[in-house]
Every structure is written in C-alpha cells, then in structure tokens.
Amino acid sequence: MTMDPNVLHNISYGMYVVSSFKDDAFNAQIVNTVFQITNEPITIAISINKKNLTHEYIAASKIFTVSVLEQDTPITVIGKFGFKTGRSFDKFKDTKFRKLDSGCPVVLDNAVCFLEAKVINSFDCGTHTLFLGEMAHSEILKQGKVMTYEYYHQVKHGGTPENAPTYIKKER
C-alpha cells in the first residue's frame, strides 16, 4: 500500500480567523478548514481542535464568526491568532473587531469579508470537532484577493501549528 503524505499538500484551503465567545471573554484562532456544506439553508463547517480555547467557546456559545483574510495579511497577524493561546494572551487587545448583536466578536483587521454562523450540529472527529453552522450574517468589507493556504506556505513561508487539521508530522 502506498501512502505519500505530500498528496495532502495538494488540497486547497483559504486562511481565516474564527472567533467566538463565552460570557464576556473573546477568543479567536486561525483556521484553514472552512467550507460551505449546503446551500438551503446556507451552512458552513469548520474543523477545530478540541484542545483549543476557541473550541470551548464555540461549544458554549454555539456561535462563531469567520473573517476571510486578505492575501497580504502580515505574517505577524497569523502569528498572533494562530500560534498563541488565548488562555494566556488577549488576542483582541490590539485588534480591530466588532461585537455583533449576538455578542460574538468578529475580527476586522485584514479581513475582506466575514460571516457569522449559529451552530446547528457538531460532529465528533476524534482530535477535532466539525462544527456545522447556519449562516446568520455576512458582509463584504472591501475588495481584494484572499489569502490561500498555498500562498501562505509558498510566498509567506508560513508554518502549521500542531493543533491544525492539516498539520503533518514532517513539518516538525
């Protein structure tokens, strides 16, 4: 049986900041696995590691937002949201964001658009949970190309944190 993990590098993704909240606390993290699943109603699935603080907040509030990052998002922004934990660092301190009517924050820095989704189901996938959300709000913020996962790796030379769905051991 052949098993070439390089195949996984040929799957296409975008780069997103997923935000959620629990009571008065906000958190956000970088996610590349954001996908539309159905169109009637419009549902969006995201894969989140169970160890992440954002997982705890989405499970509690049943609401998340997705900010679609622009192509020239600074690597420092990916670093802030993707490689630090909200347990010991306030990711919203120097971040431009909006608090939606639901109470959920949405990150506006470097976002070309965003959507808000209300969780209607969650699927246990071992180390990760697939949250299925129905889109409740969506806005275009500006025109511009979005950052793809390929662009982040090939042009920005970015890495993948260990808790990501697409983390592959040889990146260690």
Added chain:
Amino acid sequence: MTMDPNVLHNISYGMYVVSSFKDDAFNAQIVNTVFQITNEPITIAISINKKNLTHEYIAASKIFTVSVLEQDTPITVIGKFGFKTGRSFDKFKDTKFRKLDSGCPVVLDNAVCFLEAKVINSFDCGTHTLFLGEMAHSEILKQGKVMTYEYYHQVKHGGTPENAPTYIKKER
C-alpha cells in the same frame, strides 16, 4: 441583519473528482468540498448531495477516492464528471482510471495525485452528507499546479451544478 451571499465566493476550494463503486458499477463526480479534518489518523471529509449516484455508492461501499485535478484540466472533463449523471451515462467509458485493491476506481486523467479513504463516519447535513474517511492510500502522479475553484470560475468561466454545496441561487 445583513446577508451578502458574495461572501461565500471568498471561501477557497480545490477541484476534485470523487469516485466510488457499488458491486461492479463505478461512478464519479466533481467535488470542491474536500478537506483534511485530523492528522492522527489522517482523515478527509467530503460533502456529497444525497441525490447523487456517488452518494449511494459511497454509502454502500464505504470507500471513496479523491483525484486532485491539475490546473489546466479541460472544461469538458469537468463537464463530464460534474454536469452529467452516472445513472444514464458511463463516466468511465473514455476515462483513464485504475481499479484499486479495494475495488474502488480512481480517475487518473488530469490528476496530479490521488488518495483513497475508508469511510469511518458519516454526518447528516440536510441535503448533503459529510463523509469522513480515513486515508488508506495516496500517490503523487505528477508535478504541477492544482486547479482551484477560483481558477475554474475566473479563468475557465465554469459554472456550479445545482447539487453542489456551493451552488448559489443567483447563478441560475
């Protein structure tokens, strides 16, 4: 509440042919929603419309393959797999493919690589099912850029069939 469906055009996807089988019958269809969910084990999720023949075959055999399409895949190939039904048309008749040990076919035409997955769970998402498969086999076939959903729409001027997760009404 604001709801701008154009936000959905800013989510990034690839372009794939997903194949499966039932007894001696093969079928395949175009899918853009293919994504890695976990890395230990390596699992892959795909969203398939319940009306599709490929859905019936995956539900029966619990096996599917994903062929990652190259950037310059002819629009006629997308048309064959994405806009015709295997109920009245043999999509494998003039297609280069391989039958894997499991019995599952994998399309080789215009594929830079492929993977095979064994279904370990399936999640009901209304009109679509999210099949979660554990990767069992994967091969690189050639080097080259992959086709993204954005490239297919913007450069190839391709459309989206009504059964796709990302079909949006205004495309009618």
